[in-house]
Amino acid sequence: xxxxxxxxxxxxxxxxxxxxxxxxxxxxxxxxxxxxxxxxxxxxxxxxxxxxxxxxxxxxxxxxxxxxxxxxxxxxxxxxxxxxxxxxxxxxxxxxxxxxxxxxxxxxxxxxxxxxxxxxxxxxxxxxxxxxxxxxxxxxxxxxxxxxxxxxxxxxxxxxxxxxxxxxxxxxxxxxxxxxxxxxxxxxxxxxxxxxxxxxxxxxxxxxxxxxxxxxxxxxxxxxxxxxxxxxxxxxxxxxxxxxxxxxxxxxxxxxxxxxxxxxxxxxxxxxxxxxxxxxxxxxxxxxxxxxxxxxx
Amino acid sequence: xxxxxxxxxxxxxxxxxxxxxxxxxxxxxxxxxxxxxxxxxxxxxxxxxxxxxxxxxxxxxxxxxxxxxxxxxxxxxxxxxxxxxxxxxxxxxxxxxxxxxxxxxxxxxxxxxxxxxxxxxxxxxxxxxxxxxxxxxxxxxxxxxxxxxxxxxxxxxxxxxxxxxxxxxxxxxxxxxxxxxxxxxxxxxxxxxxxxxxxxxxxxxxxxxxxxxxxxxxxxxxxxxxxxxxxxxxxxxxxxxxxxxxxxxxxxxx
Numbered sequence: 165x166x167x168x169x170x171x172x173x174x175x176x177x178x179x180x181x182x183x184x185x186x187x188x189x190x191x192x193x194x195x196x197x198x199x200x201x202x203x204x205x206x207x208x209x210x211x212x213x214x215x216x217x218x219x220x221x222x223x224x225x226x227x228x229x230x231x232x233x234x235x236x237x238x239x240x241x242x243x244x245x246x247x248x249x250x251x252x253x254x255x256x257x258x259x260x261x262x263x264x265x266x267x268x269x270x271x272x273x274x275x276x277x278x279x280x281x282x283x284x285x286x287x288x289x290x291x292x293x294x295x296x297x298x299x300x301x302x303x304x305x306x307x308x309x310x311x312x313x314x315x316x317x318x319x320x321x322x323x324x325x326x327x328x329x330x331x332x333x334x335x336x337x338x339x340x341x342x343x344x345x346x347x348x349x350x351x352x353x354x355x356x357x358x359x360x361x362x363x364x365x366x367x368x369x370x371x372x373x374x375x376x377x378x379x380x381x382x383x384x385x386x387x388x389x390x391x392x393x394x395x396x397x398x399x400x401x402x403x404x405x406x407x408x409x410x411x412x413x414x415x416x417x418x419x420x421x422x423x424x425x426x427x428x429x430x431x432x433x434x435x436x437x438x439x440x441x442x443x444x445x446x447x448x449x450x451x452x453x454x455x456x457x458x459x460x461x
Numbered sequence: 462x463x464x465x466x467x468x469x470x471x472x473x474x475x476x477x478x479x480x481x482x483x484x485x486x487x488x489x490x491x492x493x494x495x496x497x498x499x500x501x502x503x504x505x506x507x508x509x510x511x512x513x514x515x516x517x518x519x520x521x522x523x524x525x526x527x528x529x530x531x532x533x534x535x536x537x538x539x540x541x542x543x544x545x546x547x548x549x550x551x552x553x554x555x556x557x558x559x560x561x562x563x564x565x566x567x568x569x570x571x572x573x574x575x576x577x578x579x580x581x582x583x584x585x586x587x588x589x590x591x592x593x594x595x596x597x598x599x600x601x602x603x604x605x606x607x608x609x610x611x612x613x614x615x616x617x618x619x620x621x622x623x624x625x626x627x628x629x630x631x632x633x634x635x636x637x638x639x640x641x642x643x644x645x646x647x648x649x650x651x652x653x654x655x656x657x658x659x660x661x662x663x664x665x666x667x668x669x670x671x672x673x674x675x676x677x678x679x680x681x682x683x684x685x686x687x688x689x690x691x692x693x694x695x696x697x698x699x700x701x702x703x704x705x706x707x708x709x710x711x712x713x714x715x
Contacts, residue, residue: 195648196595239597282560347552354555414647
């Protein structure tokens with residue numbers, strides 16, 4: 165049994181990290197540049213990011229491998245470096261991790277739609293792509309894999325979960341991205357928080373949850389709905405609000421204090437692990453800890 | 462005044478009754494379907510159900526029976542996609558279903574397009590679309606393009622990672638009146654503004670209408686960038702494009 169899952173099972177609230185992309189852009193990643201290439205070209209930045217989150221009090225960080233699938237890396241001409249860039253992502257975070265803290269290997273969407281969902285991607289090929297990425301992350305020493313920002317619960321997400329399970333012994337965290345429409349919260353493919361929590365539980369995920377897409381008010385609703393549908397631990401990685409532009413710069417409106425206050429409600433709704441997504445940073449993590457652990461961190 | 466019962470197709474009557482809730486849209490669609498020939502409503506029904514083999518066959522049959530290509534397109538294919546768009550906007554159907562409908566639409570359009578271009582019939586408007594420089598995420602843009610084509614626009618797809626120069630060159634080459642830019646990453650969103658500035662610098666800004674969209678893009682952001690319009694989703698993208706095309710045609714009056 166993994167130590168990561170043991171601590172959640174013991175009833176502990178775990179604090180995750182904040183955004184990766186936002187941090188890397190503030191540290192030299194050009195808009196539209198390949199974030200994963202930084203694992204090879206700017207290892208000190210990637211290691212420093214993990215260190216900054218651990219220093220802020222995170223119990224875990226995610227690796228810089230969100231777009232580390234062959235599909236995504238190929239768009240930057242790095243399709244032949246999947247193993248290397250994912251292994252490096254894991255190693256760099258591991259190097260910064262204090263004893264007792266965790267490294268979650270991030271796997272984001274492939275950017276493809278499966279044939280059976282009306283797109284062009286072959287499911288066998290997509291499965292192999294996930295196996296390859298999971299293999300690299302495992303080789304670099306991650307404690308668990310976090311498949312995140314997914315929209316296709318019964319297709320792409322299920323393939324990813326199975327690929328990680330078949331390739332590694334690691335626990336799988338599986339989080340989905342919802343959007344608010346006129347009839348409620350849905351993934352792009354039409355799953356609700358309830359239907360997806362059920363499907364993820366059935367698919368063998370160890371932790372389920374949601375990240376990105378919506379502001380924290382909607383996230384409270386998502387987590388509460390998922391909690392009704394599963395007994396598994398739940399993770400929420402929340403954006404710092406809906407971005408807007410000010411003086412030509414992207415600006416995320418939700419302050420660490422505001423988010424920390426609302427995060428209390430995310431936990432009450434049923435989350436076992438909380439953290440930030442786009443627009444959040446170490447200051448947000450510090451505020452979460454101060455609020456949710458009564459300033460003991 | 463035409464009523465629901467005047468639509469000569471049971472499936473479309475039921476679909477419209479169940480899924481179209483806005484009064485203005487009900488009235489408009491009832492008018493459209495009630496005046497359409499029954500064999501063209503069969504095509505619309507095939508589109509709405511995502512049956513591409515039927516759409517293919519029925520379109521061929523309609524053209525073979527002497528119905529004009531424009532009528533088949535407007536009262537069959539586009540009429541079908543109109544209902545699909547509304548169902549999608551209102552969360553009754555989602556991306557997989559829309560993709561199936563778009564595929565059926567395409568199966569019909571294959572037979573229409575050569576006839577239209579041979580007879581020199583111009584499309585509603587010519588649109589240049591792409592994701593902005595640095596952005597490789599094209600699912601949303603592709604969905605918009607399918608629905609735009611489904612509404613009768615001619616779309617030139619520049620794909621992903623499109624530089625300002627590529628947008629400008631395409632507008633000049635195709636004499637397009639509309640440009641659609643998409644971004645999924647917040648980091649690439651400012652490139653929408655840079656592209657718009659490039660159109661100003663090239664002295665082409667007044668010749669085109671520019672619309673923007675993408676998950677993190679907002680109306681507020683679009684305004685600040687100096688875009689002409691913003692679409693929150695693929696259906697709005699089509700509505701916005703129709704509105705802009707009207708304006709653009711009026712202004713240029715070629």
